[in-house]
Amino acid sequence: MTVETIAPALMTDQYELTMVSAALRDGTADRHCVFEVFARRLPTGRRYGVVAGTGRLIELIRDFRFEPGEIEFLRSAGIVDDAAATWLSGYRFSGEIEGYGEGELFFPGSPILTVTGKFAECVVLETLILSVLNHDCAIAAAAARMVTAARGRPIIEMGSRRTHEHAAVAAARAAYLAGFASTSNLAAGRAYGIPTTGTSAHAFTLLHDDEPAAFASQVAALGKNTTLLVDTYDISQGIRNAIAVAGPDLRAVRIDSGDLSVLAQQSRELLDSLGATETKIIVSGDMDEYSIATLAAEPVDIYGAGTAVVTGSGAPTASLVYKLVEVDGRPVVKRSENKATVGGRKTAIRRHKPTGTATEEIIYSQGVPDHQTNDRLLQRTYVAGGEVLDTPSLAESREHLRQNLISIPWEGLKLSAGDPAIPVVIVPTA
């Protein structure tokens, strides 16, 4: 039994199944419930969150099943009784899921996912829903800030090695959604059609008898439309060797260490002096939104970002929670939460000026608002009666986020710590 063969249904906190056991016994398992996913707050100083992961989540929910071996484990460990084991064996989500589209912005209290159905069938999805959304939203928010900082220059996601091997694939997806140009992760390329990139590491240069031999080998294999890594020994000599081997048509050089501001300038001058005026400069090495912003005036063509993007650049989780807000039509709420939390199913709209600039997000508790000309309804249906509906493509979600980031007030795009980009107004039941 290895983790690779364990189905997502078991990637679940035990208490969900003990609750199912108890609710089946006392007759509450079939009560009609509404659960909502939202964040009470954004990571400190962040001005917006980015919805990401819903597309892959919906696929996981569609396939969410407890297989016989898993049921046997749960029975033999005494986690569920016979009735619950039987119920889990037949599990298939039959309710409704609606939520914000991927690439939508969110703010404190935004109901980014709403799950409706019988208590038992909704509660067993809690851990999976939160794991997917907390991870992917965290990565997408960090990535979006880097894309803003890069001011149109492409960023390559190359952080797979800094995070769990499966998380790396989801991180590549979230970064692409947020506007990254490509990824080094081949699984993400295969699963999601994301452009992949990558040529060679320092090890390749060290493997060879000298740097020109390594460069010649790479160009022989990959052609001149490749990127030569020039900082294994001496960067200036590395650039000279690169152009000597590949000629001035070489696509790019990469610098992965040192003072990147200075090195980018020197490298550009040297490349130009060698006639390689079209050869691009790629810089990498501990890039985050702040170091990218610092390089805005330097002759950098492409950034490579790793650790910071896959770890959420200081905010590795999105602090999303999954809360029961309605039982058999009755709003419910945990007493000790802050006043911003209200019970009942929510409907959310974003209000805009006629120019298109967002001004506020309005969340209605119970009841659908009359919306105005420049309002946009933020929720769409993902699952109806247990049937998964078509979801937007990753490319469409990527474009949706790009448009969203244009729509918020300009202060909302600042990297510095600040308030949410637009206020959230919660309208409780009259």
Next chain:
Amino acid sequence: MTVETIAPALMTDQYELTMVSAALRDGTADRHCVFEVFARRLPTGRRYGVVAGTGRLIELIRDFRFEPGEIEFLRSAGIVDDAAATWLSGYRFSGEIEGYGEGELFFPGSPILTVTGKFAECVVLETLILSVLNHDCAIAAAAARMVTAARGRPIIEMGSRRTHEHAAVAAARAAYLAGFASTSNLAAGRAYGIPTTGTSAHAFTLLHDDEPAAFASQVAALGKNTTLLVDTYDISQGIRNAIAVAGPDLRAVRIDSGDLSVLAQQSRELLDSLGATETKIIVSGDMDEYSIATLAAEPVDIYGAGTAVVTGSGAPTASLVYKLVEVDGRPVVKRSENKATVGGRKTAIRRHKPTGTATEEIIYSQGVPDHQTNDRLLQRTYVAGGEVLDTPSLAESREHLRQNLISIPWEGLKLSAGDPAIPVVIVPTA
């Protein structure tokens, strides 16, 4: 094609395969290489790192294969040529892997994994090796600090929802290795035999008509040897309801919000006054090593830790790198690295006083040292000639870490920022 069906062999950075392509063409693919995994530094202020993940990594390497569908993807995307595709189709690691045992401490420069073999067969493992070790070591180090702070009180790992769904399973394993008592994650229970725990959430109380009804249902299903969550409405009333329903033999109550110092004291007094003197108090909610330490003097019996442990408590990745250090017996090193980096295969020992206290770690570049009575060789063989040897059990590794933490100077266990617990001495080739 979903990620769930993608083999770990594709969770790889593209450049590894382009390097294989080029090296196969130029004849360097078969050069005998040594790659080492080490950290140039510990996360800021940390006094030790913890080796974790090697056991699950070795299983992934054993099963590391490129399947026909993956080869076809790589061919059609133009990432590898025919020769490389053929080579990848037959891939099976045939070299040697040695490294520190799981549960071993590490410091800057410690060679925690050494991979030896032909260049091509070693280089394709880079991303997988680093993903597994960077993630698991980060979690284990954070968890070990929490275990120290808890001073013998058990800690439950309950952070699955705050990290990627697969990372959650590995995080539960790493936390258990570091001394956590149990996990909420069922997949970790099944895959690794870790004790699982969990009873109910606020949703279960809100689902019912009132709190006593919810408690009665839970006790009917799970017995009195359960934990009742008492902070959905009013904690004092919650405790009274819990004991009224379950009697004074109730195993535990859980408090998940509020000022836990004050609430723990008040809850203990109330439980005692109700005759429930043996009922334990479990506290959870944003617990990290510092909040655990703050509660040391309070009547808390068990901690529940989530977000902080699964995100490495401020250090979500271990900054481990995978570097080529030797080619055909010749030490190699990237020029621009700091002086602590030396080429050549390393041998590491830890030196101790006769009392058992560790005094320093000595790393020999090329050549095995004469070791003294109180020295301990830190490396063991995981894979020989491509064959995976027996690895220590998770329980053995857990005990190994416990002993290790006893062996370092007491300053090394402080939570405050400081230098590595023991110095590392690197002895270069004479």
